[in-house]
Amino acid sequence: MTDQHQAHDLLRRMLRVRRLEETCVELYSATKIRGFLHVQIGEEAVAAGVMSALEPDDAVVATYREHGHALLRGVSADSILAEMFGKQEGCCRGRGGSMHLFDAATRFYGGNAIVAGGLPVAVGLALADRMQGRRRVTACFFGEGAVAEGEFHESLNLAALWQLPVLFVCENNLYAMGTALRYTESQTDLALKAAAYEIPAWPADGMDALAVAEAARRAVDAVRSGGGPHFLELRTYRFRAHSMFDPERYRDKAEVASWVERDPIATLRATLQAEDRLSEEEWTAMQQEVDAEMEQAVAYAEAGTPEPVEELTRFLYTEPATP
Numbered sequence: 001m002t003d004q005h006q007a008h009d010l011l012r013r014m015l016r017v018r019r020l021e022e023t024c025v026e027l028y029s030a031t032k033i034r035g036f037l038h039v040q041i042g043e044e045a046v047a048a049g050v051m052s053a054l055e056p057d058d059a060v061v062a063t064y065r066e067h068g069h070a071l072l073r074g075v076s077a078d079s080i081l082a083e084m085f086g087k088q089e090g091c092c093r094g095r096g097g098s099m100h101l102f103d104a105a106t107r108f109y110g111g112n113a114i115v116a117g118g119l120p121v122a123v124g125l126a127l128a129d130r131m132q133g134r135r136r137v138t139a140c141f142f143g144e145g146a147v148a149e150g151e152f153h154e155s156l157n158l159a160a161l162w163q164l165p166v167l168f169v170c171e172n173n174l175y176a177m178g179t180a181l182r183y184t185e186s187q188t189d190l191a192l193k194a195a196a197y198e199i200p201a202w203p204a205d206g207m208d209a210l211a212v213a214e215a216a217r218r219a220v221d222a223v224r225s226g227g228g229p230h231f232l233e234l235r236t237y238r239f240r241a242h243s244m245f246d247p248e249r250y251r252d253k254a255e256v257a258s259w260v261e262r263d264p265i266a267t268l269r270a271t272l273q274a275e276d277r278l279s280e281e282e283w284t285a286m287q288q289e290v291d292a293e294m295e296q297a298v299a300y301a302e303a304g305t306p307e308p309v310e311e312l313t314r315f316l317y318t319e320p321a322t323p
């Protein structure tokens with residue numbers, strides 16, 4: 001059985017991601033945040049479980065649905081929300097926004113808006129670690145939509161051929177925008193695609209944070225101890241639309257409702273309470289702590305400074321050397 005500390009930690013991680021994104025949706029509806037916004041509400045067990053198996057020195061590469069991955073990697077809610085607001089205090093000075101969170105200090109390598117665009121980046125990071133003799137792991141998250149891209153196959157092939165320390169994490173939420181996986185792939189068992197490249201791969205229930213954490217721990221240990229790349233297919237579901245612009249005509253309400261019943265936060269909370277491992281006071285305190293974190297982050301972001309227009313060309317080219 002998972003120890004109580006780890007289970008509470010997973011619950012807190014998921015709650016932080018949920019509240020961060022609920023806050024983003026509210027701010028977006030109030031037109032305080034502009035541009036694109038893709039939330040992972042419903043999928044929190046994936047990032048929470050996998051991230052719990054990583055060390056601070058490991059690297060993480062994610063997609064445009066990455067607010068939670070950045071937060072759990074250690075990028076502060078202050079810095080994420082300031083980025084959403086386009087403020088200088090954001091992790092990319094407000095230039096990246098929702099889809100392009102990036103933070104070298106925590107080895108969070110995006111925020112990649114191009115489907116499958118993160119996979120070659122992850123393979124490159126792992127190749128660098130290998131060449132420099134470091135025992136670090138790179139975890140690469142991507143949606144199941146990525147398996148239709150050439151970059152997916154090129155990346156898996158090279159990672160396997162060179163036995164690089166990459167953990168490929170497929171967030172299979174069944175849809176790529178409005179297209180269900182069965183309309184685009186002849187083989188919908190995605191672990192088999194990895195197996196075709198001789199990469200050990202297995203599925204896990206992406207709605208169950210304990211199951212994800214356990215699968216990730218096994219895979220990360222294998223990668224770190226020189227076992228070459230591994231692949232997890234985590235079956236999950238996004239409760240909300242693909243992005244803030246999506247009339248959701250491709251799935252019916254009953255399907256969504258059946259997945260909402262398996263809400264990963266409610267499920268873990270209920271499990272712990274049934275086993276007498278989470279008191280009502282502890283749950284209330286956890287929620288208050290997370291709510292306070294997000295309230296403070298919104299205040300920080302709102303009080304931030306928009307980048308002055310004169311500075312917009314900075315960082316595009318090397319600064320001229322001053323004599």
Ligand SMILES: Cc1ncc(C[n+]2csc(CCOP(=O)(O)OP(=O)(O)O)c2C)c(N)n1
Binds near residue numbers: 115145
């Ligand atoms: C190369 C490329 N083609 C098309 C798009 C447009 N697009 C944005 S998100 C998306 C769906 C991707 O679905 P999936 O990989 O399953 O991730 P999810 O949104 O479900 O998390 C598409 C096609 C893109 N960003 N990049």
Ligand SMILES: [Mg+2]
Binds near residue numbers: 144172176177
């Ligand atoms: Mg998808």
